[in-house]
Amino acid sequence: MNPPNLSESIPHLLELHRLKNQTVQLGAWPVRVSEHLRFVGILEGKFNWQIEGVPYILYPNDVVVLCPWHRIGNETATLEIGSFIEIALQTNKLEFEGSLQLGAWSALAEIDQRIIGKLLSNGPLVISHFKTLNELLQTIESEAKNGAFGHQTRINQVIDQLFIETVRQLSQQQSQRRDFSQAFGELEKMLRDSLDHPWTVEEMATIVGMSTTAFTEKVKSYSGFSPINYLINIRIAEAMRQIRQTDKSLTDIALDMGFYSSQHFSTTFKKLTGYTPGQYRKAPRPPERE
Template identity: 25%
Template sequence: MDALAELLDGPRARGALLLRMVMEPPWSVRIEDRAPLCLMSVTSGEAWIMPEGEAEPVLLRPGDLAVARGPDPYTVADRPGTEPRARIGPGGTCATLLGEPLSQSMELGVRTWGNARDGSAVVLVGTYLLDGEISGRLLDALPPLLVLPPGGRTGPLLTLLDNEIARDEPGQSTMLDRLLDLLLIDALRTWFSRPGAEPPTWYLAMADPVVGRALRLLRDEPAHPWTVAGLAARTGVSRAALARRFTDLVGEPPMAYLTGRRLAVAADLLRETDATVEAVARKVGYGQAFAFSTAFKRVRGVSPQEYRRGRTLPERQ
């Protein structure tokens, strides 16, 4: 398994916010949803993205794919000088800047929203709503905003997303989630392989003959009672050599990585199965449910039971 696949082979889009935004100038939307990541692409017309702070506005033309990293706010508009007319808050809530609800008045159909049914600007938007859906390590490696020009597999994926986003059929939400994941994977692969790119060291770790093997062992056998010494023996190096090399490439010690991996697997099991907390704890290597619950709450901010009930996770700082 390569580095990008390993990174994305865990929590992923679940019930992501996907919509087609149809607008006629003048228009401007302030995004303050604090979502970890949002993908945007213009299918007709154009749109400007204005990041927070001193960053320059970025123009999106048809076929461009923008990836905006949260939680900092930004504005999307027909041009840089247009004052915001609407605000998108946490969970995709929409209101005027004075707080008056706009969701119903601007609804134009299934997953379609805007100020004019035949507006000249059409923007596809896909937003990951929870921090747990995107690795913090990945977010830290990305700039606040990146824009990729048309090309590669992105075009066909965007066409498919455009065709599917306004449909209301069985399994549609899951299909759209997977399309969003595919777009993200293609965007990241393109971004990290562009000329002059400097991928983070953890991105290259899976190709390392020692660390890559250690990562695969931890991923494939998270419930095994691993120690650094045991992992070193399986990879054919000394304990000190493994600890140093692993930390240098991955950015954290082997046992810290294992804890994160176990809790990520546990989060999936809690959301996707009916297994008891005790059973989940055993499956990811915790002998006692209490120890598992304590570790889970320390990292996720909520107990396993609360997470299973679907409570929103605390905002990522």
């Protein structure tokens, strides 16, 4: 059987190739933009790559996951000896602030795609000793090569599995390598970067790498707030700044802070600050007592 024409049968699989390099090649591997959502799995050798300006030394079974805007390559453009496999995927949407829609070919639930988008856009992922992912990449390769019955379905399933395994591995690494305060600090940064995102506790817990119950308890003992109250606190603090420092309408501020209605925003704002947003904008600012 001839290898199938992938661009027809699996149009969202934009690139799939294995690169085997037996001599050092100067100028062959410059730092460049990934352009697509991309998985790179190292099979043999050792590569010194710059990924988003950070130097990494990659060994077999290390996997790199890149967003379209991430930059990767060798600082002196040298392609070192070894081999790796890469795939690039077309997505309906993958944006800087982390919204991801893979497309109809994926069976992943919407909330799962959202979490994946958040994790991916948070920075390039470099996962070491991740044999499972490399095996999955090779499965995609051989399915594509053989073009046996059902290969389209299989490949789509395996791609979904790539994402699932990546998130699980990340969660596990989180819980092994970081203590809670570090993990919470990273989560907090993600929250701030997209306050309008409809965050759920489940989503936050997954990002930190904990069950929802354990996460909620931990946030409480760490910060004194429940996760949702902590998030609301950040949202209202940012709203206070925007109300006073910008001319943005209160409705726009409410929406940008992730409140689904200005009424809901107003009630929450008043409950926390003692003022409605309108009062706060107009609040008299008494001069210093002389």
